Amino acid sequence: MTSAVLILEDGKKYYGTGLGYQGTVLGEVVFNTGMTGYQEVLTDPSYTGQIVTMTYPLIGNYGITDDYAESNGPKVRGFVVREACKMPSNWRNEGTVDEYLSRHNIMGVSGIDTRSLTRRIRSLGTLRGAITTEEELVANPDSLLEQVRQMTTNGPELVRTVTTEKVYHLPGQGPKVVVMDFGIKQNILRMLQEYGWDVTVVPSYTSAKEIMALAPGGLFLSNGPGDPKDVPEAVATVRELMNVLPVAGICLGHQVIGLALGCETYKLKFGHRGANHPVKDIGSNRTFITSQNHGYAIDGRSLPSNVEMTHQNINDDTVEGLRVKDRPIFSVQYHPEAAPGPEDSRYLFDQFTRLMTQ
Template sequence: MKAILALEDGSIFKGNSFGAEGEVIGEIVFNTGMTGYQEILTDPSYCGQIVTMTYPLIGNYGVNIDDFESIKPQVKGFIVRELCKTPSNWRSTETLNEYLKRYNIIGIEGIDTRALTRILRDKGTMNGIISTDPNFDIRQRLDEIKNFRINNPVDEVTCKEIQKYPGEGYKVAVIDLGAKANIIRSLVNRGCDVIVFPARSSADEILRHNPDGIMLSNGPGDPKDCSEVIKNIKKLMDSGKPIFGICLGHQLTALANGADTQRLKYGHRGCNHPVKDIKKDLTYITSQNHGYTIVEASLDKTKAEISHINMNDGTIEGVRYKDRPVFTVQFHPEASPGPKDTAYLFDEFLELMKIYGKGKN
């Protein structure tokens, strides 16, 4: 079936649909990863967004039951240059087309994704619509497309009740802002006793479980929309517990400490972003998925220091707080998809719990 992708600036791309039929409006973003489409599709940080893959052939190894980062696709739509209809991989249980159709996710293939990416790089991230309606008229839908906004996506992707992953080591409270499964796996694999809390859980409720450390997860949307979570983070920081924040958790911690955040022109999304650890004087390749960044001038340098920087554009990729055992990073040390170069940060978190917490050595 024919399909159309229309952007809020009036750009039109014509291709073929796959997955579900119908139409969907979302924020159009692009990811530069060559592989990892299954993890990308199920990453809760993509809630409300239509993802464009810049690598030309997608779907060649199918979909398997082991590599999901959440229980279902989180994207609103999917855009590829060429969809592989006959995947070849011993782990594959279904095709990408079958998977998206099962979850009613609309995709479009056969468009010039290079041209689309250039538009987004030049003009910035914008809204768009994918439609299989043969009578689609962008003139009638332009205002609707422009006015689309992702409202409270954290509430949509967070867990609805406390989840427990028992372990014999340190007790870690994970605030689920849209956590990728591999964050929890990375803690469990290190022996941690993990308790996952819904995003709006109060600081008092979390502290009643007496965790040795607190993990603030990744998640979707504008960090400034999470005012309730920001207030809770302030209380959690005052408790003196070791805290490790990733992606949205990194941004919310900065806001809780009086800093500011701003939207990036087109964000960082991919598994090949170079980030420098300033203290180690080493550059690592990282997995990233975010559309906002901390404003450097707003960071109180008497209380916090920049620990990591993005080697492409110089934006802040990590912060350590001087007066308490708290550190955060903008990238994804748990990867999935992507390199595992920065997994050492989980070990540093365990070391902080050993020093400041009361858990098991």
């Protein structure tokens, strides 16, 4: 057992035990309120660059299995838990969280008061921080403070590091759809195949001309990490294509659509991350429990006259969905494909299929 410390940019220190890889790592410290789905959280590309704190106190009790991964490996910068289970119980288990993080060179820390840490982030907002197991830094973590405070948490490289490097095709008998990959989760692709779409996945920086050369019947924008303003080339591409194609987006894709329509975006105080966020469908007045993972939102005061809010977050009234009144375009801020989380919002995939086939 190796001593470790998490130090935040405001100087607050949390001492615990090293988890996974050993060394020092810096990142944006956020929290996730999900009770399960820790491997999906670890492998979600939307967490690129972030140190993720799990609010549920026991993590790893059903172990690790490749079937639960949402990408080719962990994408988090660091992982913070109250207690990491050392003896998982699951017939599919292939190892512990500690072993999984070590294998992928991801640092973590266990044994800290995650309730106190979460309350601090909720009070002060998302904070930059560092995890270290290096003896001299554990003894004097204040020496990391200047480096933490100067750290940049966003930038176009976040999406560039998780988007696909080449175009690939997933055949289907349904509508032909091009998916712009900003850091797509595997369950999104599984859902698209389940609905029978003929899917071509392209990098985030693909031009409108290149996309139209694929003769799609629709454009789908995936989730991804960071600030939507860091991908202006994608915003320009979507702005051009929304005049000729049905367009749908989720998470970062939702924000990119918003920017392309002329909306403004802003950073939330501490973001929405978890599998239990209540969202109201304004048209039906029904409430759905949703899976979310984002730190930015669309400013509802900036919606153009031809754009309406279709979904609203019940906790803080933020915009959770948009629809263009005179064009086949809509988006949602949350993850209708879940993984982890509820499947209440799968109907949105049917909705986009109807838009493409009408």
